[in-house]
Amino acid sequence: MTAFLGTPSALGMSEDARFGLSRVVTLPGPFALDGGAVLAAVDIAYETYGTLNAERSNAVLICHALTGDHHVASDHPRTGKPGWWTRMVGPGQPVDPARHFIVCANVLGSCMGSSGPASVDPATGRPYAMRFPVITLRDMARAQALLMDHLGVRVLLAVVGGSMGGMQVLEWAATYPDRVRSAVVIASAARHSAQNIAFHEVGRQAIMADPNWREGEYYGPGDVPPTAGLAVARMAAHITYLSEAGLTEKFGRRLQARETKSFGFDADFQVESYLRHQGISFTDRFDANSYLYITRAMDYFDLAEEHGGRLANAFAGSATRFCLVSFDSDWLYPTSESRAIVHALNAAGAAASFVELSSPFGHDAFLLDVPELNRVVDGFLRAVAA
Amino acid sequence: MTAFLGTPSALGMSEDARFGLSRVVTLPGPFALDGGAVLAAVDIAYETYGTLNAERSNAVLICHALTGDHHVASDHPRTGKPGWWTRMVGPGQPVDPARHFIVCANVLGSCMGSSGPASVDPATGRPYAMRFPVITLRDMARAQALLMDHLGVRVLLAVVGGSMGGMQVLEWAATYPDRVRSAVVIASAARHSAQNIAFHEVGRQAIMADPNWREGEYYGPGDVPPTAGLAVARMAAHITYLSEAGLTEKFGRRLQARETKSFGFDADFQVESYLRHQGISFTDRFDANSYLYITRAMDYFDLAEEHGGRLANAFAGSATRFCLVSFDSDWLYPTSESRAIVHALNAAGAAASFVELSSPFGHDAFLLDVPELNRVVDGFLRAVAA
Missing domain, CATH: 3.40.50.1820 (Alpha/Beta hydrolase fold, catalytic domain)
Structure with missing residues (x-):
């Protein structure tokens, strides 16, 4: 077939x-x-x-x-x-x-x-x-x-x-x-390596801590997938894909469009906004359970x-x-x-x-x-x- | 007083x-x-x-x-x-x-x-x-x-x-x-640095993604604090406190007490178990909102x-x-x-x-x-x- x-x-x-x-x-x-x-x-x-x-x-x-x-x-x-x-x-x-x-x-x-x-x-x-x-x-x-x-x-x-x-x-x-x-x-x-496994484990725990994960049973009609946990997992992983120098060159400590700090918890720094976007957009294209399985395969490797x-x-x-x-x-x-x-x-x-x-x-x-x-x-x- | x-x-x-x-x-x-x-x-x-x-x-x-x-x-x-x-x-x-x-x-x-x-x-x-x-x-x-x-x-x-x-x-x-x-x-x-901010932002997002965080309003009687999100935040941060070589020396790819991989999602590797413990035990002694505020202060520094x-x-x-x-x-x-x-x-x-x-x-x-x-x-x- x-x-x-x-x-x-x-x-x-x-x-x-x-x-x-x-x-x-x-x-x-x-x-x-x-x-x-x-x-x-x-x-x-x-x-x-x-x-x-x-x-x-x-x-x-x-x-x-x-x-x-x-x-x-x-x-x-x-x-x-x-x-x-x-x-x-x-x-x-x-x-x-x-x-x-x-x-x-x-x-x-x-x-x-x-x-x-x-x-x-x-x-x-x-x-x-x-x-x-x-x-x-x-x-x-x-x-x-x-x-x-x-x-x-x-x-x-x-x-x-x-x-x-x-x-x-x-x-x-x-x-x-x-x-x-x-x-x-x-x-x-x-x-x-131990560090590689550690970063993946953070991602898996972020997914499994999301109440919408529900032991992986979120494929039914009306179910909401664990996007919040998956976004956090992706954010943590994404940092490991970039170098410190690259992040500094790309973002440094530059602020978002507004020119001063908000003294709040919105994304003040460009790097925060970038990471949040990376996390959220990832959840549109990837399944949280697959993320668990593939990271597990890599850690076992x-x-x-x-x-x-x-x-x-x-x-x-x-x-x-x-x-x-x-x-x-x-x-x-x-x-x-x-x-x-x-x-x-x-x-x-x-x-x-x-x-x-x-x-x-x-x-x-x-x-x-x-x-x-x-x-x-x-x-x-x-x-x-x- | x-x-x-x-x-x-x-x-x-x-x-x-x-x-x-x-x-x-x-x-x-x-x-x-x-x-x-x-x-x-x-x-x-x-x-x-x-x-x-x-x-x-x-x-x-x-x-x-x-x-x-x-x-x-x-x-x-x-x-x-x-x-x-x-x-x-x-x-x-x-x-x-x-x-x-x-x-x-x-x-x-x-x-x-x-x-x-x-x-x-x-x-x-x-x-x-x-x-x-x-x-x-x-x-x-x-x-x-x-x-x-x-x-x-x-x-x-x-x-x-x-x-x-x-x-x-x-x-x-x-x-x-x-x-x-x-x-x-x-x-x-x-x-x-941008990388420092990025890791803290992962932690903050993990806390705020926890439904128990409830915009920080979890201090009332019967309220459950956002321990799952705080534990993930701590796990991510904890990796940054250790060196790759140190993690390798301390844990390497050593398995837990059972001698073979579980082919499941329990903590197979010692480093996973260690990180989970670090995350969970941290929630006994620290307030999630304080974690938000102090990481913010550091990122602003x-x-x-x-x-x-x-x-x-x-x-x-x-x-x-x-x-x-x-x-x-x-x-x-x-x-x-x-x-x-x-x-x-x-x-x-x-x-x-x-x-x-x-x-x-x-x-x-x-x-x-x-x-x-x-x-x-x-x-x-x-x-x-x-």
Whole structure:
């Protein structure tokens, strides 16, 4: 069964690189999860750009971050906003539909069309809510691998992702080494640190403290979702995506339009107003339960632990070529985390290039205009394809 | 009118350095605030240790941080917990009741006995709640100055504080230069950065999103305070008090007593359980509205802005001797903030010594066992007294 989102189109690959082809596929199960649960089937929403060549050798999988979606390079069908990574993916960009068959899939557990807590449980006819099983980053990669089977792609030219996307790339390389010719891991880490877990836990507690959360049962008609808690969760997370210097440059201590302090509790400072807006607007596009599940998956992520406690084991004998990029102002997944991966790759004898780029934008730099990032990824992908 | 808290005792200075003398004094107004409001009178809860000498030259004021109280060196009368800075203040410590007359006052706006939003508004006979005026760090210092008048102390040998305590020290030095012989500013800053404001705004939004907050009107019989929101606020803030390395060393990715992941949403990781405990236990001892007011005061704090936009102006002609200490792992008030103060002191021709200490504990280091901090403060205070 295949349902369609966005612009319906004939089955088969789209020739229109500008708009992409957005679909949902139901992949038949049983789909066994790391946590022991089994899903009867999983829906995966995805979008493709470009054409798979006759040798089936030009496929590139783009993996999105925590709150992302599959509309990587085309306007979002509902909001009309441009794709979230048009700086990296699109005509003339390092990942180019003129040369690559590009696939981006909404991760398992999310709320943009793939199976997640807001999906209807076929066994009950009601939304899973918190009955959806807890998933892992590896489960996300497994679902993507099934999607690749469905699309007739056995070997990927590249798997590319930043932040949580980079974690999926690592899972791909570790789980399907013979299906990944190259792996691009940007602003990411091979495990969540105590501080990473701590920030996510604040977000989860903010959601669960919202009385509208109701143990996740807020999908009924007339129900109000826990937007207040989700907004606070997003605000806390958003701070971690930016650098202190970037925040200072962007906002400093500048006041809102009124020129003096209110001596009240309205948003006096621009940074307050900005954060409030980030929090509130997020609740329009994201499901609070999905936020719980995906942050949990990230916190559980520890690639070394999955491989006997030694990160190098995850890459033993790998023929995949790796490209790692970190940003000097990223304090969420700092350079030391990328360096730890590079050390493990070196220990495993895998081919790895690594660069720390300078940027004032903190973790978010991977999504922003950093020409050096594009040059690095473009050069790497061309070398792999050659 | 003087009310008593803790161990009642005769008026006059306590001879018992171990227990201190805890009181509340009502300072007659009108007390004009930076925001334009006027309080008819203010209550200030304070504790003293040691004896004022005949020359009245040995008084040391200790300023507490955001959620602190006046029980700096003695057991809390209600919880029985030891004073919050017994490592710095007490027999044999740098601030020693055998040599100093030590005063610590609960800040204006707090909830430990000084006037704040939970206090009864004499004009209405009901708690102020959000009708309490927004206060500033300078207002806090002004109230302390009135307390010093009340205690017969004109000139302080030293004003000492860490974090928000250090901000009060700076306000003292700038507002009452002829009353401050020396100023010890530890792990602090002369203004709140955009990132500092952002974290506080997350906390405020978490509190205000709690339906039990009810615009601050939760003091009535049967009312339930907004503990869930306050706990989330505390959790977010608590992360900023610790370093990433410190969290990793203390918790890493270690699991709770059960040895495997639950694949659920209970606290699997020790760091989750620790943070939840920090959040919940905080709500037993702190008032949510006070948290709003004091974080607001900190966010408003910008000593340069109060002095024509140039920090050096705050210290022009000052004869105060300054001692500044920062910690290399403190990312809340990093060394660069202390250095900016030192540059301003140098520009103003003020006497300043500055040291960055190495500690794995992040911002909280000023409260913890850092022998080098004690040596620095002890040496400085002895030199000043000599």
